Amino acid sequence: MKKLFFFLLVVFTTTSLFSQQALTREELLKKSKSQKTVGFILLGAGITTLIVISAGDTEFDAVGPLFVGGTVAVLGSIPLFLAAGRNKRKANKMTGSIGLQQAPTIELAGARYRSYPALSLKLNL
Secondary structure, eight states: OHHHHHHHHHHHHHHHHTOOOOOOHHHHHHHHHHHHHHHHHHHHHHHHHHHHHHHTOSOHHHHHHHHHHHHHHHHHHHHHHHHHHHHHHHHHHEEEEEEEEEEEEEETTEEEEEEEEEEEEEEOO
């Protein structure tokens, strides 16, 4: 019984350690901006490499690796642009607000509404 208890304890603590953390709106926007920047850098480097190769000024031995590298850079920028757009859409769907909510309370004289502070976070998935 003790072995089973410790086994379950270890399993549940390790799963909570490796769980996914929720990002805030600002973090998602920052991540989107950095992904977009890296995507533009890869796209620019790939296109520049392909333009240099097409000019014909490179040696024949260097054409193959440069073509492969330029093509991989251009194709590698596509998933970064897609991820940046997905993160930006996800960040724009997040809204948060702080306000006062009212709840009925029962007192000796009857029902009465009391205000209390409330924090709301809306995720439109």
